[in-house]
Amino acid sequence: MFSVLRFNKQYNLSRNVFYNLCIANLKYSTGKEVKRFYKNVTISQAQGGFEVNLDRVKLKTPMGTLFQVPTEPLALAAASEWDAQQKFIRRDTMLLNLLCNTAIDNPTGKSKDVVIDGILQYLDTDTICYRLSEPEELVELQKKDWDPMIEWLKHSLCTVDHVGDIFQKIFPDSKIVASFSLSRTSASYKISEGLVPYFKKTIVEDLPFSIHSIVLPSHSHTYANSLNTTKRERKTTVTAMWNFLHKLQPQLDASSVQDKWKLFQADADVSTQDIKKVVEDYWNVVFQLKSVEGINCYPFLQLVVKASLILAQTNAEPERSLFINAHPIPKNRASLGQPTNVGLCAVKPQNIPKLKLSVRYDVIVQPTTGIDVPHIPETTKKVLRQHLESYNDWALIGYQQAVENLKSLILALSLIDRHLTILKWGKVEWQHDLDCYELRARISAATLFVHLNSGETRTSFKKYPDMEQT
């Protein structure tokens, strides 16, 4: 009899929880507040994704479908919102849950295109574009804070977009390439997996035979193998992109430098066995050569060597994959001598004159004063549409929320592309703190939602090249 009673109690308990969940989900059901009816919140993984469990009951959306999210961090964040409820359930504090429910239920039934259209409409009346013409200090402040954002917009989006065009030229008959739309992470993936191997191959094939190539000793065995050259040439196989360097400083005479290198190679006893010694030799002898005025003779070569030895500052996949030495930090870099290390650290690219990049400014946004709507050219809208299309459905819900709260597409773009952070924003004088915090909470929830739905994590381990083989 006792066991039957216990079973009934458990059954009633979970039925109670389920009933309370239904009430809590119905937003406007009764005026009464729902008490916290569960003790523990956990997440579990099922076939469609991650689910949240309140005690024993699986969480459901207001429309009754099962609450499933694609990524674990998002599920954890949603679960912790439920866990943060104290005595009464306050649905207005559970912002991430709200976004998840909207994404799952899609109550307004909008398709992806409609959502993107809605977001783009905010560009016409973007806050950043509307400037006041007086008082003077306000104009200055607007110029100081908002102009950089428009500048950033020009550079950040248009450089990524042309990659699609490049792909189309390389593979003109591919259907997949014809519909490329790029955002930050997918662009980096496409650059590092698609473009880079193609270009590296052509550069490596071309360079040894062009007049302006400079060769440095190899310290990457795998790279040496890949070129498939004779054994003598294999001794000097890492090639620097001299054409690129030539553009940086046209007055540098290619042939004279090349002659000096050839002389040096004839004299020096270069062996690929001991890379450390080779680097040290070059560093201590060649790079210390100074001209009559006391300036380094080979500032660019120093840069090239440093670039091929050292792990790039950036973690960005495309930049690192573009390095000729795809495996940075050779094993014995740690054993380089002190003058070499000092020399490496001292090499800085600051003295190089800046390249005049010819960038197509397809993203043009002109700020206006007065009531007129700023004129946004079609190409800008096309670029931005492509950018937005690269986000998946869920992330777009977060995007929409961010844009609606910020009333500005440009701000949302720079926030979600991690150009800005929320904590940096100040308050308006006569706005209530309450509104300020409300706005901040909504925007952070939206940004977090976009990021949690569109990130990918890969860990690739660095491989040390095998130095012992000849």
Place this chain on the structure above:
Amino acid sequence: MRKLSNLQLLRRLLQELRHISHKKPVKDNLMYPLVMSQFHENQLTEKRICRGENEMRHMALTYLCLLESLRKRQNISQFYNKGEISVEEAAKLVGLSLPLKPPQH
């Protein structure tokens, strides 16, 4: 604008998590292992991780902003919003009092 080091950022995040754990230890919180593992993994190490340190930092700042704003908003509204007043109190405001007998039809 304050410049938060990563350690300060982590500490403030854990403070916020402590607030929402209300009396349970913070290590039992659902987000705690995730936060700690993200901070550990995304330190600058020898492994190449595609999601860089800056991305994690941005996400941490955003989450901190979310938790902090929600808590502060809650505090303000609790402090000022005492709830609705009863019918009697509302009548007293205009100097009236409720009738003793029910109205006769």
